[in-house]
C-alpha cells in the first residue's frame with residue numbers, strides 16, 4: 001500500500017481540577033508508570049508536553065499531549081496551552097463530587113480560547129479503583145452537554161481504560177480531520193462550469 005503524503009498534527013490537552021490525577025494519567029500514557037504518593041504529590045507547575053508520532057492507516061500522525069496544573073484555572077491558563085488544540089481530556093476524580101461539579105468551569109475557560117465545537121472532548125472519571133461518588137446518570141448528562149460519546153472511568157493507578165480513552169480521542173480527532181481534508185480536496189477537484197461563470201460575469205446590474 002502506498003504511504004500517504006499527508007501528515008497530521010494533533011494536540012491533546014489535559015484539563016481538570018487540582019489533584020484529579022492529570023499528571024498521573026500523563027505519566028501512565030507517556031511512561032506506563034504510576035507513583036504512589038498520596039498526599040505528597042507536588043502540584044504541577046507550568047506545563048509538560050509528551051510528543052510522539054504514530055500511523056493511522058496510511059496517515060502519519062504527530063501527537064502532543066499537554067499537562068498543566070489544575071490550580072491554573074484560578075490564575076488563568078497561559079493562552080499557548082489552548083492554542084491549536086484538537087482534543088481535550090476533561091478529568092474529574094470519581095470519589096470527589098466537587099471535581100465533577102466544577103467541570104463546566106473548565107469548559108467555559110476553554111471556550112474563551114478554542115472553538116469547543118470543533119474540539120473533540122472526552123470525559124474521564126479518574127481513580128476508578130476508589131469508591132465512585134458520582135451517579136451514572138449525571139455522568140451521562142455531562143457527556144450529552146459536551147456532545148461526546150467518549151466517556152470513560154479510568155485509573156491511572158491500575159492503568160484501567162487509560163490507553164483506550166487516549167487512543168479513542170486520537171482516532172476520533174483523525175476521523176474528523178481526515179473527513180475535512182477529503183471534503184476540501186474533492187471541492188478543489190470539482191470542474192468549474194465556465195458557462196455559468198460567463199453568465200454571471202455578464203449579468204447586468206440594472
Ligand SMILES: Nc1nc2c(ncn2[C@@H]2O[C@H](COP(=O)(O)OP(=O)(O)OP(=O)(O)O)[C@@H](O)[C@H]2O)c(=O)[nH]1
Nearest residue numbers: 019020021022023024038043044070127155156157
Ligand atoms: N487511587 C488512585 N490515586 C490516584 C490516581 N491518579 C492519581 N492518583 C493520586 O492522586 C494524587 C494527585 O494526582 P496528580 O496526578 O498529581 O493530580 P493532578 O491533577 O496532576 O494535580 P495538579 O497538578 O495539582 O492539578 C496523587 O497522590 C496521585 O498518586 C488513580 O487513578 N487512583
Ligand SMILES: [Mg+2]
Nearest residue numbers: 022023043044
Ligand atoms: Mg499535575
